[in-house]
Amino acid sequence: MLSGDVATGLQIVHGDGVAPGTSGVNGITGATGATTTVTVDAVSAAWAERFARALAPLRPATSAQDGAFGGSDGPPTVPLPDSARLLDELGLARATPASLLARWAAAADEVPAGGRALAVLGAGPRGPLTVDLAAEGPHALIDGTAGTGKTELLRSFAASLAAAERPDRLELILVDGAGAGSGAGAGAGAGAGEGLRVCTDLPHVSTHLVATDPVRMREFAQALSSELKRRAELLGQQDFATWHDRPHPDDGENGGDNDGAARTAGAARVVAPRPPGDIDPPPSDTLRTLNLRAQRTAGAPATRPRSLLPRLVVIVDDFDALVAPALGSPGRPAAGSVVRALEAIARDGARLGVHLVVASGRPDRTADTVAVERAALRIALDARPLDARPLNTATPAHPTAPTQATHATHATHPTHPGEPPRPHTSPAASTRSVTTTPAAAAAPGGDPAPGRGRLFRADDAAGTPFQAGRVTGRIPRTATQRPTVVPLEWRRMGDPPARRPLRELGNGPTDLALLASALQRAAQSADAPTAPALI
Numbered sequence: 001m002l003s004g005d006v007a008t009g010l011q012i013v014h015g016d017g018v019a020p021g022t023s024g025v026n027g028i029t030g031a032t033g034a035t036t037t038v039t040v041d042a043v044s045a046a047w048a049e050r051f052a053r054a055l056a057p058l059r060p061a062t063s064a065q066d067g068a069f070g071g072s073d074g075p076p077t078v079p080l081p082d083s084a085r086l087l088d089e090l091g092l093a094r095a096t097p098a099s100l101l102a103r104w105a106a107a108a109d110e111v112p113a114g115g116r117a118l119a120v121l122g123a124g125p126r127g128p129l130t131v132d133l134a135a136e137g138p139h140a141l142i143d144g145t146a147g148t149g150k151t152e153l154l155r156s157f158a159a160s161l162a163a164a165e166r167p168d169r170l171e172l173i174l175v176d177g178a179g180a181g182s183g184a185g186a187g188a189g190a191g192a193g194e195g196l197r198v199c200t201d202l203p204h205v206s207t208h209l210v211a212t213d214p215v216r217m218r219e220f221a222q223a224l225s226s227e228l229k230r231r232a233e234l235l236g237q238q239d240f241a242t243w244h245d246r247p248h249p250d251d252g253e254n255g256g257d258n259d260g261a262a263r264t265a266g267a268a269r270v271v272a273p274r275p276p277g278d279i280d281p282p283p284s285d286t287l288r289t290l291n292l293r294a295q296r297t298a299g300a301p302a303t304r305p306r307s308l309l310p311r312l313v314v315i316v317d318d319f320d321a322l323v324a325p326a327l328g329s330p331g332r333p334a335a336g337s338v339v340r341a342l343e344a345i346a347r348d349g350a351r352l353g354v355h356l357v358v359a360s361g362r363p364d365r366t367a368d369t370v371a372v373e374r375a376a377l378r379i380a381l382d383a384r385p386l387d388a389r390p391l392n393t394a395t396p397a398h399p400t401a402p403t404q405a406t407h408a409t410h411a412t413h414p415t416h417p418g419e420p421p422r423p424h425t426s427p428a429a430s431t432r433s434v435t436t437t438p439a440a441a442a443a444p445g446g447d448p449a450p451g452r453g454r455l456f457r458a459d460d461a462a463g464t465p466f467q468a469g470r471v472t473g474r475i476p477r478t479a480t481q482r483p484t485v486v487p488l489e490w491r492r493m494g495d496p497p498a499r500r501p502l503r504e505l506g507n508g509p510t511d512l513a514l515l516a517s518a519l520q521r522a523a524q525s526a527d528a529p530t531a532p533a534l535i
């Protein structure tokens, strides 16, 4: 019973819950008479409302009601937006060098040896959805039919990896497996048709290969294999994190002229760091292995301390076009060598601090590859909910996940021109990839939104839905003070406030350009050298 002008007097009457009308205290029915009197804090209605709203989104950690409250098997806690801006999900709506430096500094303090490999994929049911390649990978696979947003997600992957860690601790290598400008998504929006090239201004990117020139492709494959060898020799018996965890007396002190033999006692021979790449421009349009590092750091020291062994993430678009190149495609003669180098990463990369992130539009061509088999993180891009997909495509992504009636889709592999016949795919292999037949891209009742997907971690067969963050959208117009009115169900009262729909500036710079510029300035002021180009 609450009394007083602002209801601060509280009398607890201990009742027995019996029928109404029996004797009680102060007219309380069903009470036995025992009372406790307390004085409660006076709070204003506004305070109470704020408190209630703050509590409303909280859910029991484990509860029988998990399903109702959006536990892992239940409905999403927050409905996914139709589109998401990567910079918002990163908390970098105004990407500034200072905000990036703060992030990198936090990473240096908190992260286990070897540095961060964190990527924000986009908006998930409980806020930004993040994957950690170091802890949950080491490798990731993105499956999706044409136009579902694979290239854009790879770009966002690269951008958010870069936002999380300094360029001297994280290096990115980009491969456009089908050549830039191919694919159904090549026609619209900023960066359309450019493949991963739009990411080359990120200071973390050392090398960008477009798989159209056999000579450069072979050079690339050889250089990548040499890099793995260099790392294996440098690390000896240790793994990447252990190596970084050990004291490095020459770190940053003498520019690496001491090969660190003492600190790596017991380690194998220490090999020279990669030489910086040449500074010649790419000889032709189709031959696009850019020497980015040399262009950006003209005048920088030619080598870096040997102890600077960054984590390396190799991001590959159109992996299927490398595995089964089309007849007559210019890169076809050398595609096998690139695939073999990538597969060496899939096999040995974990210990060497090298990660592989591949996107495939044709799981029937890539399901049997080591790169796909070793991908512990799997992303299926498909706009429709799982229950709206044909049975043979609604496949649990992870090999250890229970399988459904899924074997029909890829029961046989087409043999591509020039390829030896391949063995009949086992049912298990056919469930390794997550995507769908080409027809699955069309949702009933309209086009699916690109970027809608589901992340499958090793221990999560059901997967987590998300809307991929877009990073090549134009910087949105600045916010106005106009109120936004949105209908809200009462069950959603505790959700974070709805965001105003984005209105992009027609021809302004893209978010990616904004972020890359801020990253470059941050890298410069942090004196964070990046790896030399691979070739």
Ligand SMILES: Nc1ncnc2c1ncn2[C@@H]1O[C@H](COP(=O)(O)OP(=O)(O)OP(=O)(O)O)[C@@H](O)[C@H]1O
Pocket: 083, 084, 144, 145, 146, 147, 148, 149, 150, 151, 152, 153, 182, 183, 184, 185, 186, 187, 188, 189, 190, 192, 361, 450, 451, 452, 467, 468, 469, 470
């Ligand atoms: N997360 C996203 N949000 C909004 N639009 C997106 C998103 N991802 C992709 N798009 C748009 O969808 C179209 C196709 O995207 P993208 O090229 O990344 O698809 P894709 O799966 O790589 O296609 P393809 O296999 O044909 O190369 C592009 O116009 C792109 O701008």
